Amino acid sequence: MGPRIGTSGTRIGVNPPPVGPFLQSGVGVVGTALQSGVDVGRLSAIDWRLALIPLISGAIGYATNWVGIRLLFHPVGFVGVRVPGLREVARLLPRKLQQIPGVSEGRLGWEGIIPSRAAKMGSISVDKGISRIGSGREFYERFDPDAIAAHVLETVDGDVEALTDELMRERHPRLWRNTPPLLREVVYTRVRRQLPAVVERVTDGIGEHIDDLFDVKLMVIRRFEERPELLNRMFLEVGDRELDFIIRSGFLIGTPLGVLTVPLFVLIGEWWVLPVAGIFVGYTTNWIAIKLIFNPVEERRIGPFKLQGLFIRRQQEVARVYAEIIADELITLANVADELLCGPRGDRTRELIEDALWPVVDDAVGPARPLVRLATGVPEYDALQAAVASKGVEYATEPLEDPEFNRERSDAIRVLFRDRMQEMPPDEYAEVLRSAFEEDEWLLILIGAALGFVAGWLQLLVVTAL
Amino acid sequence: MSDRESRDPPDRDPPHRDRSGRHDRADRSNRRDRRGRRGERDRRGRRDRAGRDRPRSGGRPPPGWIGWSAGDTAELARLAARVAWRYTEHSLRARVRTAGRVARAAARAESPGELVAETEAILAEEVERFGTALARERRADGRSPDGERAGERPADGSLADGLLGDGLLANGGPTAGEHTRGRSGGRGRRAGRETDRWGVPTDGGPTARSLRDRGARLLAESAETDRGDRGEPVHPAYARIVEEIAADEARILRLLATEGPQPSVDVRDGGLVPLTTDLIAAGLSMIGNRAGCRREERTSAYLNNLQRLGLVWFSEEPVAELKRYQVVEAQPDVLEARERARRPKIDRRSVHLTPFGVDFCRVCLPVEVIADGAMGAYELPDDGESPGDGDGPSRDG
Incomplete structure (x- = not known):
């Protein structure tokens, strides 16, 4: 090896790099440094400097992967400047370039790839992951409508008087003031007597029509749009080992690649070899790392070694972590209730609750209903019923947001996700998380290449400055 | 029983x-x-x-009372x-x-x-x-x-x-x-x-004369100057339009009225011949889902009907916020269409309310119509007059 480098070394001496106008102007320092290094010309000196290349190459791989992963997750929210005219130009650019965060909004800067794709990734994670694990109906059933009903009743029961008073005072101050106390008691009793049936009717009704009331995908998209950092957390926690591996592998893969760069550098003997090799190293380390995480899907044995995608191998553990995040943050009772009542299909749920609550007013007023109705006026009477219903919605959501109760109910979802995911065939399982960012992998790889290019210059400086 | x-x-x-x-x-x-x-x-x-509160006497009330x-x-x-x-x-x-x-x-x-x-x-x-x-x-x-x-x-x-x-x-x-x-x-x-x-009887079906009569009445009505309300308070077509749209279509109108133009995409196949493309799928959007239609699979037909009534138009232009296409392009139907293409290409389009549609929503739907965003490109001055919307007051509102 020594002599070869020696000869190559002399070759550098023999063919000094084509300095040219470019080198003399912009990178003159480097050029002269190289030449002077060669002028010193002794094997040992060249040897020593070239030996640095693999090491620096490893460092490049490590750094590019580290930075690449930082750029994958950070910052949450766009950081950068608006470039006048870029927005108009952006429409003409190739789609790939438009995918770079900020470009389509006419801004130059960066946003973590994952947070900037939160809505899309949420949508895909439902199509490829969550919906394979369970349907909206199943989730609702796991929450156990009976337990929900019991909890709502428990919370509301003590408030029946206050609720009724508030409502009647608000809508019908005079009527309620003029209602004999005994009659009020009757109304309270009737309301209280009706409540269990009403709550049951609501929970049953929701269960029966859940497909018309609730869309898992829209809920997940909405959640991720509101809180992109949630998606970050999901990837960071689920893939912590893999992400560490990507960074470490930068060094492990970068070093051998550096070894390969040495003869290239020596043979070609041009100054640009290092930056170009930097691109190559940055690109390849990221590419290989991603491939190793997900491939091969099925376990393969080569002699004593077992080969399987790192992520795939950890299915049991990943399933546990994934299930935890989903159950704690995504498919929670509070979120589902919010989607049911405030989502695009919320009017349907409210209608359902109103339908269930109407009879309460009627029953509370008793057989005098037609007269009360005529006395208060039909629209007012109907408005009263609507008010009861919207109050009912208010009162129903409060207990559903109770964190204690949420935790209790999320257990069922966690178990569901963990078990189903642990049993998934490897190829389906691999898709659950990968599909979400498969389309953006190229961006991660490209970041590696770009960073590698920069690092290549640094490498050149280091090699020549010494 | x-x-x-x-x-x-x-x-x-x-x-x-x-x-x-x-x-x-x-x-x-x-x-x-x-x-x-x-x-x-x-x-x-x-x-x-x-x-009023009345003193109660002790009579035994009948059951239910x-x-x-x-x-x-x-x-x-x-x-x-x-x-x-x-x-x-x-x-x-x-x-x-x-x-x-x-x-x-x-x-x-x-x-x-x-x-x-x-x-x-x-x-x-x-x-x-x-x-x-x-x-x-x-x-x-x-x-x-x-x-x-x-x-x-x-x-x-x-x-x-x-x-x-x-x-x-x-x-x-x-x-x-x-x-x-x-x-x-x-x-x-x-x-x-x-x-x-x-109040003119029409049960014999329209004849040239009866139609002409009606036309004359319309013109006469429009010629009246002493009317305070500048013509019809609401467009006379609305009553019929309300009858002609499905419940799901009302939801779609509500979505467009409250959230503005919606993104849609066409998937084309670049194929082997440069500069030519084949249309694989057109008008893919999330409108049906976002509107919460009960028959989501009929979304395209719904949109056809709304377009027929002049309430909705399909624009070749993308919506202003390109980011919104991310989610649309990740939907299974788009992905599936892309798979069928050799060199898939996605054209970004949008669905808007027409000014007529905006006014219709204002009059007929109990929703808050966002005045500015709902029509999209129709607000450009050169496009402003294009659809036949005779209802002046709505636009300056």
């Missing part, structure tokens, strides 16, 4: 189940009457005495009379008649429940009687030589006024009569003849 009953939604008023059909009818007519301003004042003036004493029953009778009075004030004769009937019923009634039912029945009948009288009157009006529009008749504070004041009935004279009669269980009378909004 009992089986059917048990499946029925719980009745709001079990003791009067057999009468429910009838009192529903009365309710509906009353609901219209409610719009009359007179009723409002009356209600306020009288209700203060209606539910827990807490109702004999004193309360008397009060109830008085309330009933007042209600009857108020609802029948369209004519003195009817008022006297009704009040008398209610009073007789109150004297006869053995229980409050019976009294309530009785009052209800009387009211229903009165309203019904009035409804048919109204229908007759309007038909006569339709043929009247002066051709005055029905909706512009001077308000006389009657139930008829209440009915006519209701936008629903402003345009279709005969429909008012038909509805009332239809709901009143059908007294065996034939439905009224079809007439246009000026």
